[in-house]
Amino acid sequence: MGGISQVQVKEKIGLTFSSTLRSILRQDPDILLIGEIRDEETADIAIKFSLTGHLVFSTVHANDAPSTITRLIDIGIPPFLVGSSLNLVMAQRLVRRICPHCKLEYKPTDEELTRVQVPEQFKKNTFYKGKGCVNCRQTGYRGRTGIFEILEVRQPIRKMIFANANQEEIRERAAELGMMSLRDAGISKLVAGVTTFEEVLRSTVEDF
Numbered sequence: 736m737g738g739i740s741q742v743q744v745k746e747k748i749g750l751t752f753s754s755t756l757r758s759i760l761r762q763d764p765d766i767l768l769i770g771e772i773r774d775e776e777t778a779d780i781a782i783k784f785s786l787t788g789h790l791v792f793s794t795v796h797a798n799d800a801p802s803t804i805t806r807l808i809d810i811g812i813p814p815f816l817v818g819s820s821l822n823l824v825m826a827q828r829l830v831r832r833i834c835p836h837c838k839l840e841y842k843p844t845d846e847e848l849t850r851v852q853v854p855e856q857f858k859k860n861t862f863y864k865g866k867g868c869v870n871c872r873q874t875g876y877r878g879r880t881g882i883f884e885i886l887e888v889r890q891p892i893r894k895m896i897f898a899n900a901n902q903e904e905i906r907e908r909a910a911e912l913g914m915m916s917l918r919d920a921g922i923s924k925l926v927a928g929v930t931t932f933e934e935v936l937r938s939t940v941e942d943f
Contacts, residue, residue, distance in 0.1 A: 740764075742755050742759070752769075752773070752774075752776075752777045753776045753777055753780060756769070756777065756780045756781070756784075757780065760780070760784055764789070765789065765790065766789070766790045766791075766792070767781070767784060767789060767790070767791045767792070768791075768792045768793070769781055769791065769792070769793040769794075770793070770794065771793065771794045771795070771796075772793050772794070772795050772807070772810070773796075774810065775810050775811035775812070778807060778810050778811070778812050779811075779812065781793055782807075782812055782816050782817070782820045783816075785820040786816070786819060786820050795807065797826070798826075798940065799826045799884055799906075799916070799917055799940070800824040800825065800826040800884045800885065800886035800909070800914070801824075801886060801902040801903075801905040801906040801909060802902045803824045803826070803886075804817060804821065804824070804896055804902065804905060805901065805902045805905075807821075808899070814896050814897055814898075814899045815897055817896055818888075818893045818894075818896035818897045819893075821888045821896075822887075822888055823885065823886065823887055823888060824885075824886040824888070825883055825884065825885045825886075826883070826884040826886075826917060827881050827882065827883050827884075828881070828882050828917055828921075828938040828939065829879045829880070829881055829882075829938070830879065830880060830881075830882055830921065830924060830929075830930045830934040830935065830937075830938050831874075831876035831877075831878070831879050831930060831931075831934050832876060832877060832878040832879060832880050832929055832930060833863050833864060833865045833875065833876060833877075833928070833929065833930060833931060834865040834867075834868065834870060834871035834874070834875055834876055834877040835877065836868050836870040836871065836877070837865050837866040837867060837868035837870070837871065837875065838863050838864075838865055838866075838928075839863060839864060839865070839866050840861055840862070840863060841862045841863055841864040841931075842862070843862055843932055847932045850932075850936060851918075851921075851922060851925065851932055851935050851936060852918065852922070853922060853925070853926075854922070857922070857926050860926055861928070862925065862926075862928070862931075862932070863928045863931070864931045864932075865877075865931075875931075876934075880924065880929060880930070882917055882920035882921045882923075882924060882938065882939070883915075883917075883920055884914065884915065884916055884917045884920060885914065885915070886905075886909050886914050887912075887914070889912060891908060891912065892905060892908060892909060892912070895908060916939075917938070917939045917940070918935070918939040918940070921934075921935035921938060921939045922935065
């Protein structure tokens with residue numbers, strides 16, 4: 736790809752995440768993509784680079800979007816730096832699609848509706864599951880699709896990060912500001928007939 740430079744980490748020769756990042760910063764790129772923020776040194780370099788007006792994309796191992804914030808703080812980044820540099824966090828999961836060749840209507844049990852937390856207005860919708868056929872190797876699924884949780888770090892969220900709020904408090908406030916949780920995103924796929932109750936339960940954590 737034109738204009739793209741890629742560097743493969745090789746720790747045996749001293750080409751580590753942090754040493755590579757320092758070399759890259761000296762070249763003053765507009766956009767930086769870091770495969771993963773896994774330690775304090777890498778996070779510190781990435782955040783300081785973003786504070787100078789550069790756009791930084793990266794991944795962090797966390798359960799959902801709000802817990803990404805507390806994960807960065809746990810790594811060792813002060814809350815005021817996290818709050819000042821972070822603009823958007825997206826968590827994603829992959830769920831299997833119902834096979835279109837053996838898709839059948841399915842009536843869920845009351846327990847399934849309760850466990851998945853399907854809103855009352857959708858409980859009478861038509862739901863589906865795959866029977867299993869040669870096209871899906873008798874699994875009832877064919878292909879996958881993504882469900883996403885997008886947390887936009889607006890001013891109210893920034894203030895909470897500065898105050899070192901926990902992830903539950905951040906999650907509640909983000910929901911009030913319109914964030915769709917992974918569970919809600921899964922339910923939207925369920926109601927649309929794309930996936931099943933089992934997949935939503937498997938890939939998302941229950942909201943309490």
